[in-house]
Amino acid sequence: MEYILKNGIVYDPINEINGEKKDVMFKDGKIVNSVSDSAKVIDVTDKLVMPAGIDVHCHLAGPKLCVGRLYRPEDERRGVKPKTDITRAETGFSIPNCPATGYRFSRMGYGTVVEAAVPPLEAKHTHEEIIAIPNIDIPPLTLFGNNWFIMQFAKEGRIDDIAAFVSAWLKITKGYGVKIVNPCGSEAWGWGMNVHGIDDPAPYWDVTAREVIRALAQANEMLGLPHSIHVHPNDLGHPGNFPTTINSIDCMKDIKKNSEYRNQTIHLTHAQFHCYDGTSWRDVTSGVEPVADYINKHDHVTADMGQVTLDETTTMTADGPMEYDLYELTGLKWANKDIELETASGLVPFIYSGRNPVHSLQWAIGLELALMIEDPWKICLTTDSPNAGPFIRYPRVMSWLMSYQRRAEMMDNKEVHAWAGRKSALGTLDREYDFYDIATITRAGPSKIYGFEDRGHLGAGAIADIAVYDLEPNNFDPTRNAAAVEKAFSNALYTIKDGQVLVKDGEIVKIVSSKHVRTEVEGFEDEEKRILEEIMPFFNRYYTIKFENYVVHDHYAEPSSVYKVNASK
């Protein structure tokens, strides 16, 4: 089937198309340069056209989410919507049920959403949820940062073996890339402890975060994976943590990248939680400046925001000790989920409020990051959903980035506490994102960062994932109309996925299965076999599950989209 999307105002940063009025043509699910006369015309004259959105970091499928849903019916009761002829019922606000997750992303014009943390032992669960989520492609990142095998190999400097292990485990878990969460700290949480800074060794293993991050990065580049290592550094959410953040990035700078598409060797995720100065919650101030300065001066790093949206939400992370800290701070119900040999994790509900000084400062820090990092290709829009806010708030974050007036208004009329202005430089930042920048931080940048050569742009050959919004960029001023920006980005005029119209006028009109996006390394099979043979006695002794039942069987990851990586290049 051929289509022509006519006369839209197109923003496609990868192909350097900045607000040109042009047609986008696609055929059989792919963008093409020309179509025949019989192509179906979709008239979008003067409307805003972008590639479909790509979310670089979201918690949307997997065991943590399920603990959240199980123990927070109060959240599920928010956002209930009855079934329609097309859609199933929706529940939940910060932790929606799987169908709602798919519909809501689709309504916002998103096409690909990365699941940010998959414990290998429970990877089947994540894939089961991906099957239940419709309409978006989902690449899951597999957790490696506190894996016993990795820690042991990192200590012994066995980079080749880590590469073989990562290659094998990405196949076993049907994962896309390497995620590292509080390296060594989550293992320390096995004993109720944590590590502080990148040179504090894990108990027993006597290996530091510096060694683990570097080893995994070297292995990642040895394999030439499409994405770099994806790092949630130590000391998340602690006042005075920005040096740890900079150290975590800086320790990587000599590592050569092995990928033509992406520029970075490390992706710093939810940076907002990692940019605090001060010594306690009383004297905390923004630590964005040094971090943004570092990122501006170095090309081996990219980051995403982790923007606080000032909502009641559910925090969830593989950073187990941090969640316990949060529980001690708030007293709200604490859930924990340690995974044998692999990781920890925890959950605590959280009520961000504009009346709270710290939350308001966090709000300012996230925006500061996006405004102080000069190159929009180095920063992506996220809320670390649902940690700093649910993903349905992305359009609101866009509206903040696009309007200095709106940000000033929020600080002036006390929608946020005075700390937001007093303890950060946000009030002095008059930079405003335009639609091209927004397309960069939500489409083009993520595509580059993840090595998604086939999406995030509208060049011929890309998959036809397109979003059209009910805004006319040529006679609309986003700097003065924050509410209209939010409304338009929340309800796409059209969301097209693989060439099929899934959303029209903000309503779901079609349901398709989500694809499990994963990488498969080729040319490393012998090394994988060798490492598996070596670790199998240990595996059998200390896991409580047989290896045969540990692997994610193929049928859990159907339909899938596989990025083949040739390790020998």
Add this chain to the structure above:
Amino acid sequence: MAYEPPVTDYDEIVENCTCAFCGSNCDDVDILVKDNHVVGVRHACRLGASKIMEDEDQRLTVPMIRDENGELMEVDWDTALDRAAELIAGAVRPVFYGWSETSIEAMKPGLELTELVGAVIDNQATICHGPTVQAVQNVGYPLMTLGEVKNRADMVVYTGSNPMNAHPRHLARYTTFPKGFFRKRGRFDRTLVTWDPKYSDTAKLSDIWIPFEENGDYGFCNAIRAVLKGKELKQDFISGIPKEDIVALTEKMKNTQFGALFFGLGLTHTLSKQRNIDIAIQLVQDLNKYTKWVLLPMRGHFNVNGFNIFMAYEMGFPYGVDFCRGYPRYMIGETTTIDLLNRKECDVFMVIAADPGAHFPGGALAHLVDIPVIQIDIHWGPSTELADVVLPGTFIGVETAGTSYRMDSVPIYMKKAIDPPETCREDEWIVNELLQRVKKIKEASK
């Protein structure tokens, strides 16, 4: 126990099968097969082995419908499925109960059918660990996978449960006896504690047995919390336990490196019900100020946790979910099976992979006698006596592969070892057939 010689007469061994009995989901079971029959089972406990071995006993093999004389008569599949579909399509307040002994794959069409007809879907949690889920929703859920206990724990506490009888390999495979990475000497590196009024088989094995009074669970946990917070106990005996013992135990619990608390229906079903679990969870949370502690409910059926997880990710609520208004509602006491039956709201009851006939209270059963009951199961049981349509399923983990979630939420793909009897059908197929037939009826009546 008489000596039984090992089975040597078999065609093949199917290794690493998952036992479909309790929530331990032991996945190291070897099934010995001869002529498509299970002739032996290795590694499983006696409960698991007997379930797998003696499967032919009282097996439901053909579909049946109860005739006007009240006798179950054998019929063909089409007739039985059509009858069941008619009942479901014509129901005003159908309840689909069970699901804990079948696979996630069978739940999927089951939920679709629920959404289609606006039914209530519920599982055994409604009569077992429901209070646990309530407590978790009150105060939190600090848990772990069982391997964490195996590798790290130096103190293991069981309360309100007797795993030596109910989860026989739990101590041997996961918590107490195995040699863990940081507990190289296995049992000798751990302190096993049982809090239970009964001198159970688990208590007999334990280093410390705390026999608090019946219904003393809340008071006992409360006392430990008080001691932890530095309060002095004013009574000499609390829940029947001398206060010195409570103080001594609290000290021990504080000074472990890694402690794990396992609780069962003894806590959920004594006087304070979910409040018992509330305080046990809060105790574990308090202990984390000093050292590492985690807890886990001892789930019964091999996929009872799976249903709660499945429902949570599909529809946001764990059990007792009512779709009559087109969107899911979850309200304990309102949308839960026993209450619907007691209030005589339900007019068609479908039970899959569960035995309400054996477990429900009398009032609920009295209503089940009055309404049509559809049963999908593999064995004849008390529920069969109540059933008006009987649809024979297959045995997950032996005859049919499928996904289940262990008590600690580790997903396992349970493979099959033999082919099912020719006249039986997989649960997934049966439920899907019902779905398709109900759809047809609904469309025809539009």
